[in-house]
Amino acid sequence: MHISQKTVDTEEIELDLFLQAIHLKYGYDFRNYNKAHLRRRINQRLQLSGLKTISELQNRVLWEKEFFQTLIQDLSITVTEMFRDPEFYAAFRKKVIPDLKTYAHIKVWHAGCSTGEEVYSFAILLKEEGILSKTRIYATDINKNALATAKQGIYSSKEMEQYTRNYMEAGGAGKLSDYYTSKYGSVLFDQSLVKNVVFADHNLVTDGVFAEINLVFCRNVLIYFDKFLQNKVLTLFSNSLTKRGFLCLGTKESLQFSEEEANYSDIDKKMKIYRKLTGSL
């Protein structure tokens, strides 16, 4: 069967209306997320629910609150790991930690922390460098289920082999297994690591600045946004960062060609570690 040109364009219209409906009804704004990605996720949900068109899905999501929760899970990609991109952590140790050590207090923001693996990884790094106790960490996401997992710090033990390898490559000073206890195929991370962590619901699209931050981690979140939204969120980070604050993006993300590019210097170009210039803002 050939879908006619007309039907195809109809799908784009449906998607726009659908995103608008979600925004009006629930306040979540996905209108400037990458469309190809949204469409793939929504198509999967259509198949699973036995629905044919996005319009049918829109009808359900408007009238069934619980169904919206399912959809939020579909639209937010929570795939993550501990010490993802170990070279990034190694570079961070070398190039940023020495500066952080001179601070009296450090405030860190993990924006889009997902299920928390990144937060525990970073807390371990800070602990090994002896500065965890003077650090306050905000870990935020829009996905409430992911945040609940993050708070618990319980992960599948199946992942530990890979995470241990990452930890070593990241320059870990001890053994990863020093930081967790295993039970029935799960591991529980040492809760003293997250004593100074606040896990909170925060939407980068619709919520604003909430604290003065020395270091922002926002890794593998901006890749889901279009250029306009990327610029908007980068401005939010600039407004949150102290003078000479650090910004860390995912390895495929970049400040290059963004509106904020001129306000930062490169600390590590390849690993996407940036520092806000003194003169800016």
Added chain:
Amino acid sequence: MTPAIVIGASSGGMEAIRQVLSGLPDKFEVPVLIVLHIGSNNINHYLSLLGSNIGFRVKEAGEKEAIESSTVYFAPPNYHLQVEANFTFSLSIDAKVNYSRPSIDVLFETAAWTYKEKLIGVLLTGSNSDGASGLKAIKEYGGTTIVENPASAYTNTMPLAAIDASTPDYVLDLKDIAQKITELCAGN
């Protein structure tokens, strides 16, 4: 709208892709977007070898990069590669599709949405069934599909799965694929 070509390959794919690309004329302008399962975190070595062998630019596709003519783009290892409606790339790290990231289906399907009947999809050797439903989507949106002949492919699982999922427009030996692509693009 200028047309585009998408190619997917898995085991044996490095050599198969090299053969197809080096069979294209040096002045070939249509952008080529490729997912190759390489099972490693680094394709730079392969890309620079390839680039020194053929007449046009070969590179890893970048986040938000605009798709340009006379260029061959490869999906970065460990990321899905998607085509957006404004002819730029987007990357995603969501779950593996068909045990693969990057997945051929993801590239083919999103390219089909954007390029519609202006797309040529080519599926080569491989030992899984990634690409079969992507190729089907290309047909549904009016594009043209080519599958490597399973009888002569290095590994036939992927071509067979594709032929099973939808009827390709052409089933060809590897050596004849570049010629067919050139013909199809000339007629456009």
